Amino acid sequence: MKEILAAIQNPETTAAEYAALELPESYRAITLHKDEQEMFAGQESRNKDPRKSLHLDEIALPELGPGEALVAVMASAVNYNTVWSSIFEPVSTFGFLERYGRLSPETARHNQDFHVLGSDLAGVVLRTGPGVHAWKPGDKVVAHCLSVELESADGHNDTMLDPEQRIWGFETNYGGLAEIALVKSNQLMPKPEHLTWEEAASPGLVNSTAYRQLVSRNGAGMKQGDNVLIWGASGGLGSYATQYALAGGANPICVVSSPAKAKICEEMGAEAIIDRSAEGYKFWKDEHNQDPREWKRFGGKIRELTGGEDVDIVFEHPGRETFGASVYVTRKGGTVVTCASTSGYMHQYDNRYLWMSLKRIVGSHFANYREAWEANRLIAKGKIHPTLSKTYTLAETGQASLDVHHNKHQGKVGVLCLAPEEGLGVTDHELRAKHLPAINRFRGE
Incomplete structure (x- = not known):
């Protein structure tokens, strides 16, 4: 690994020299162990500690197959799927690996008694398999985490509809939290x-x-002037939704849970901000019953901030806790678009406010390659900025995951893999200087 890192840190290293590098027989990776799937049985979700289930192991280098690449990972990041995996909720990810492993002789490599997690990476291509022509050793890359087989016609209009669509590093093995x-x-x-x-x-x-x-025609198809309610507007997902709303000429109504998170939204350029903790919203009277009076109070607050208008789009991901309110406050003919359920999967809402007001609920899951490419292009052009708030070492991934699990983070949490320290890898210093305040916004600098 030392020779690989030295090559990456030398800007003169050629593609031929990368291709000639000897690959190690093994590498360090963050893993789950199959024999520990029941370690948290009977515990409340919040009490499950990723530091106990996530291991830093030395694992064998997987065989490279057709259409694949091995990438030296300089850095990765923690997502909620890392947290879900680490606490074995809602199910153990080893079931995903077993099903994927039965698909073909090639995918059988993924069905192991360990699971290397991680659905993000930035790094350098080391090797490409047969049939790969667009990428070569030495290319500096980031990874889109959609894994598809594309042997069915269903996936060829939108790869997210491929019957064999999976999230890499969550439903497949050999993810990005590794070297x-x-x-x-x-x-x-x-x-x-x-x-x-x-x-x-x-x-x-x-x-x-x-x-x-939010932006794609496969989701809400946001347009200029739309009022967009964004739950968790300074979080990993919400921070990007806020940026897209602002960049696209929409009006974000940012819902946050603290003054510090409200300040982040203000610094991004948002003007309409609701601190739900300060306002004391309680959308549920008890475990089984919601409180429509709180929906109405919430809607009234939104109208105060929009000049009397309801929201055109709700950017939903908390799920059970907020979904009833989201459906209620959406304008007639508006859209609730949902991509997750971090507070619970069984949503309840009053259907009268949906059907009689011609509202829509749209399910949205990750993104296809084209959408991911467009989103990455906006990052590369400095139109949308990373929301990195803190970086951990690979050995500290358990702590990073615990922090995300307990919502102690802002934006995204990064993990250094091969990179020996922060601040490496920049090649366009002029563009960076132009956007440095926005790049560092979530770091509190």
């Missing part, structure tokens, strides 16, 4: 030249998800 990752070549995208490794690694999953959910 080397195995990816398909159609996951690769150019690394933004003005960003460090850890900054470039952080947008991937959440940036693409927010782009599809």
